Amino acid sequence: MRYEAPATVDQAVALLSAAGPDGRVMAGGTDLLVQVRTDVLDPGVIIDIKGIAELRQITEEAGAFRVGAAVTGAELKEHPKLKSVWPGVVEAANLIGSTQVQGRATMGGNLCNGSPAADSVPALIAAGAKAVIAGPKGRREVAVEDVMLAPRKLSIGRDEIITAFVLPARPARSSDAYLRFIPRTEMDIAVVGCGVSLTLGADGTCTAARLALGAVAEKPLLVTAAQDVLVGKRIDEAVLDKLGAAASAACRPIDDKRGTKEFRVKIAAVLARRVAQIALERAEGKQ
Amino acid sequence: MQEKVKEPGSEFTHIGTRPVRPDGVDKVTGRARFGADLSLPGQITGKVLRSPHPHARIRSIDTSAAEKLAGVKAVVTAADFKDQPSEFVPAGEMMINYRDVVRNVMAREKVLFEGHPVAAVAATSASIAKQALKLIKVDYEVLPHVIDVREAMKPDAPLLHEDMITQGMTPAPTKPSNIAKRIEIGLGDIAAGFAAADIVIEREFDTKPVHQGYIEPHACSATVSEDGQAELWVSTQGHWIVRAHCARLLGWDVSKIRVTAAEIGGGFGGKTVVYLEPIALALAKKSGRPVKMVMTREEVLKASGPTSGAHVKVKMGAKKDGTLVAAEAQLLFQAGAFQGSPVQPAAMCAFAPYDIANVKLVGYDVVSNRPKVAAYRAPGGPIAEFAVESVVDELAAKVGLDPIALRLKNAAKQGTRAAYGPKFGPVGFVETLEAAEAHAHWRTPLGKNQGRGVAAGFWFNIGGETSVSLSLNEDGTLSLTAGTPDIGGLRASLCMMAGEELSVGLDKIRVQIGDTGQLGYNFLTGGSRATFSSGMATVEAAREVKREACKRAAKMWELPVEAVEYVDGKVRPAGPNAGKHEPMTLAQVAAIAGKTGGPIVGYSRINAHGAAPSFATHLCDVEVDPETGKATVIRYTALQDAGRAIHPSYVEGQYQGGVAQGIGWALNEEYIYGPDGRMQNAGFLDYRVPVASDLPMIDTVIVEVPNPSHPYGVRGVGETPICPPMAAVANAIANATGVRMTDLPMSPPKVLKALDDARAKGAAKM
Numbered sequence A: 001m002r003y004e005a006p007a008t009v010d011q012a013v014a015l016l017s018a019a020g021p022d023g024r025v026m027a028g029g030t031d032l033l034v035q036v037r038t039d040v041l042d043p044g045v046i047i048d049i050k051g052i053a054e055l056r057q058i059t060e061e062a063g064a065f066r067v068g069a070a071v072t073g074a075e076l077k078e079h080p081k082l083k084s085v086w087p088g089v090v091e092a093a094n095l096i097g098s099t100q101v102q103g104r105a106t107m108g109g110n111l112c113n114g115s116p117a118a119d120s121v122p123a124l125i126a127a128g129a130k131a132v133i134a135g136p137k138g139r140r141e142v143a144v145e146d147v148m149l150a151p152r153k154l155s156i157g158r159d160e161i162i163t164a165f166v167l168p169a170r171p172a173r174s175s176d177a178y179l180r181f182i183p184r185t186e187m188d189i190a191v192v193g194c195g196v197s198l199t200l201g202a203d204g205t206c207t208a209a210r211l212a213l214g215a216v217a218e219k220p221l222l223v224t225a226a227q228d229v230l231v232g233k234r235i236d237e238a239v240l241d242k243l244g245a246a247a248s249a250a251c252r253p254i255d256d257k258r259g260t261k262e263f264r265v266k267i268a269a270v271l272a273r274r275v276a277q278i279a280l281e282r283a284e285g286k287q
Numbered sequence B: 001m002q003e004k005v006k007e008p009g010s011e012f013t014h015i016g017t018r019p020v021r022p023d024g025v026d027k028v029t030g031r032a033r034f035g036a037d038l039s040l041p042g043q044i045t046g047k048v049l050r051s052p053h054p055h056a057r058i059r060s061i062d063t064s065a066a067e068k069l070a071g072v073k074a075v076v077t078a079a080d081f082k083d084q085p086s087e088f089v090p091a092g093e094m095m096i097n098y099r100d101v102v103r104n105v106m107a108r109e110k111v112l113f114e115g116h117p118v119a120a121v122a123a124t125s126a127s128i129a130k131q132a133l134k135l136i137k138v139d140y141e142v143l144p145h146v147i148d149v150r151e152a153m154k155p156d157a158p159l160l161h162e163d164m165i166t167q168g169m170t171p172a173p174t175k176p177s178n179i180a181k182r183i184e185i186g187l188g189d190i191a192a193g194f195a196a197a198d199i200v201i202e203r204e205f206d207t208k209p210v211h212q213g214y215i216e217p218h219a220c221s222a223t224v225s226e227d228g229q230a231e232l233w234v235s236t237q238g239h240w241i242v243r244a245h246c247a248r249l250l251g252w253d254v255s256k257i258r259v260t261a262a263e264i265g266g267g268f269g270g271k272t273v274v275y276l277e278p279i280a281l282a283l284a285k286k287s288g289r290p291v292k293m294v295m296t297r298e299e300v301l302k303a304s305g306p307t308s309g310a311h312v313k314v315k316m317g318a319k320k321d322g323t324l325v326a327a328e329a330q331l332l333f334q335a336g337a338f339q340g341s342p343v344q345p346a347a348m349c350a351f352a353p354y355d356i357a358n359v360k361l362v363g364y365d366v367v368s369n370r371p372k373v374a375a376y377r378a379p380g381g382p383i384a385e386f387a388v389e390s391v392v393d394e395l396a397a398k399v400g401l402d403p404i405a406l407r408l409k410n411a412a413k414q415g416t417r418a419a420y421g422p423k424f425g426p427v428g429f430v431e432t433l434e435a436a437e438a439h440a441h442w443r444t445p446l447g448k449n450q451g452r453g454v455a456a457g458f459w460f461n462i463g464g465e466t467s468v469s470l471s472l473n474e475d476g477t478l479s480l481t482a483g484t485p486d487i488g489g490l491r492a493s494l495c496m497m498a499g500e501e502l503s504v505g506l507d508k509i510r511v512q513i514g515d516t517g518q519l520g521y522n523f524l525t526g527g528s529r530a531t532f533s534s535g536m537a538t539v540e541a542a543r544e545v546k547r548e549a550c551k552r553a554a555k556m557w558e559l560p561v562e563a564v565e566y567v568d569g570k571v572r573p574a575g576p577n578a579g580k581h582e583p584m585t586l587a588q589v590a591a592i593a594g595k596t597g598g599p600i601v602g603y604s605r606i607n608a609h610g611a612a613p614s615f616a617t618h619l620c621d622v623e624v625d626p627e628t629g630k631a632t633v634i635r636y637t638a639l640q641d642a643g644r645a646i647h648p649s650y651v652e653g654q655y656q657g658g659v660a661q662g663i664g665w666a667l668n669e670e671y672i673y674g675p676d677g678r679m680q681n682a683g684f685l686d687y688r689v690p691v692a693s694d695l696p697m698i699d700t701v702i703v704e705v706p707n708p709s710h711p712y713g714v715r716g717v718g719e720t721p722i723c724p725p726m727a728a729v730a731n732a733i734a735n736a737t738g739v740r741m742t743d744l745p746m747s748p749p750k751v752l753k754a755l756d757d758a759r760a761k762g763a764a765k766m
């Protein structure tokens, strides 16, 4: 097993291309190293991207944030502004693991590990985030909901890496939130995860909204029906119930060791209502 | 050890104080040496090849390619272990059959569970060892498998052991089955008992196998010298047991094996058997190199422990006033691949907390294609007591008594005859119930979506073979060597008992756990016996040191030995000779030891008798989320009779630890199998033991009703605390929701489903 620590994106892409199917990107390694240790993966070359400065930065560009793909959960939390603009994204990323894991785990790794239950991904999808992808043919941007296809299957090439996530500029009275259901209180994988981002008009009606669910299908889902339920409405109990129903209707889960289909469908509705309520209160400036 | 806080008015100097744990600092700084921490010159790594199938016949094993791989130093299979005749021999609380033990360590004719060892290699690196495992060719004839206990009992179930005829049936069955044994115990006339009852409740319960969940995986290092002397360093609860099993399976003399117990990172009963140890010794012998073996977490979960899953039927009858008049139970226990589930102790303790005239218990020990169960804290007790305490809770509600009042009315006391035979001596069940009733927890009002549960617990506790030596060193300090591995703070407790007996400061006594070459036989740390038995032996050894000190002074002073007494850590002339000589300190006695007869050593070898049961009452509050079914334990109080708490902090730690494990068992822990018979959650991510934030601070109350058979009144305390929590949580959930959960674990999907079903019928409280 060879270990490489390139200093630039170009070098990383070149190493990755040269390594072929034997190469693996490593950000925090909190998924990768566990998989190597349990004999799930046996990569010939590990390409550590934490030494690439551009991947470790958070920059603000005209109200939008560009978050390097190798920024850790702990660094996200410590950023002076990110948390107040995107509390849902930061709280989702901060749910990953423990204090120790937070010092290493990244949103890039969370997405590229290809788990339908990854916590930061529904929050990023709800936020309308774009993934910036670099490869031998240059750079391109892809909506986060289009990156993952199925468990361990991504739409990006073996020789591509995610360099950053772009979180769009926010109108006033906007906020987001993320909640997951786990049987314990921490150190667990979401049985259902739900992210909501919304914007309110001056009169309090919802003018924009996105809801995404994790762990209820083969990949994290953008629930487009949720937008229709929320936009143009004042968010009250009746609207929240409809939102819950829309979330449940979007689920296509499986029965597995972490929960039954029936349970996941019910919990999706519960979380959708609760998360929308939190995002609403935040957008109204109550939290 | 410092920070001694003494209760005012105590008759003791050390007993009942809370000195800082002597082994604690080393453990938190990483200096302590656990099972995997020994490294010997030339050491190589051993790894086990395990069956991917839950049930298959082994047609052949070809290890030739693995043996040829550079770096591989030895390969062993079943052929390297002596086959054993089928014969049951007592092993502490359980019986074992070496014919099964040798097959559990290394599969012979068949593999009987996923993870069953089929071969092992030792190589110069872990990665070479792994590569070598891939080169071993095993030709399996895959057979149909059976996982569930009731499925395994069906007449057409796949047979694990073609020659297994159920024991304990008359007439004996003519056909083999997976039912190893039927047991029955009872008292009185069960039919008459139920006929006299005004209220009868009958319920069925299911529990899943759960693992002991020790954080330290099984680990050992073995080395065998050119002349066949073997040394083994191992994480175990009983190194004499390990020595006996290894000698037997390898066909070596017991004297050829010296076993040292490493510091242990948890055992809970699961480290009372052998898995890697005989394999490591065989590999070390064959390779001529020291061999270290460490299980992965996956191996721990798939191939060690757990305790049984079970199906339990309980029927209890009461008079209108709440007097229990009849109790019956049927216990179907899953043993894993080989017989020997704890169904017998489960049956024995099921109704033990209550004085009931008519009792009948029938149990079945059933094999299926899962890892062979090992002891887990009060083996069998928590399963039976979960069922019984749930029914007692319902009975209390039916007769209109609060759950403590009903239990007080029927509580076992001194003189009560238990269904399993004996009459109890002084026991503290009533005292724990009264303490619960008086506790602020019991009277604190509950909030929305909250409920409170009560449950009782009981465990027998044992004594057994024990040896301790206590040397008076030349400077007057003392070295105490005990043979029961220290898991819960034993060294400190023994130090305190020796210090009390000798009136010596605790910093003057160093306690170590000796290896098998240093002492006579010691049965293991289990059955809550270590503080009881090694404590009893320690007191005897200390008394011998005192007698010997008096003898030596008598010799110096030319007085008869009766004319010398030991007072306050000194020897002095007594009676008419009082004051004739200056008292001598232990250091002064030690200084004359050579001249007066040689080293002074107290040595005690006993079979400790008089172990006494410990009863508990637990109070539990839960809050249930009506929309998700998630139950959170928000307050918990464990009240238990300790006999006497030598070091109260350790006793409280035992209570808290048992509750923490019990809450895990109640809410989330379970083995999940796919239709292929393979375990799907062999890791701590999906095998959900509670994390710290899942638990409230667990409050404890130590009740002290001394055990008259122990010099300081000690009862065992380690096992009873895991008996009540499952029922305490279930009873609290029932109280909060109106829904009775009978199937463990009470995980959110199950609770939500039960709640929704009850809501549909208008039977839920939320």
Ligand SMILES: Cc1cc2nc3c(=O)[nH]c(=O)nc-3n(C[C@H](O)[C@H](O)[C@H](O)COP(=O)(O)OP(=O)(O)OC[C@H]3O[C@@H](n4cnc5c(N)ncnc54)[C@H](O)[C@@H]3O)c2cc1C
Residues within 6 Å of the ligand: A024, A025, A026, A027, A028, A029, A030, A031, A032, A033, A034, A049, A069, A070, A095, A096, A097, A098, A101, A104, A105, A106, A107, A108, A109, A110, A111, A112, A113, A114, A117, A118, A119, A120, A160, A161, A162, A163, A187, A188, A189, A190
């Ligand atoms: C104890 C523990 C607890 C955990 N708890 C949670 C949890 O609560 N919620 C949760 O969602 N996850 C959890 N995880 C999983 C893991 O920590 C997260 O998925 C984390 O975000 C992964 O990030 P990483 O940087 O460590 O990824 P890595 O392990 O470095 O990489 C993961 C995968 O992504 C690829 N990759 C990484 N970065 C890039 C990139 N920029 N471009 C292309 N490919 C890339 C790697 O090749 C690899 O295949 C936990 C893990 C552990 C060990």
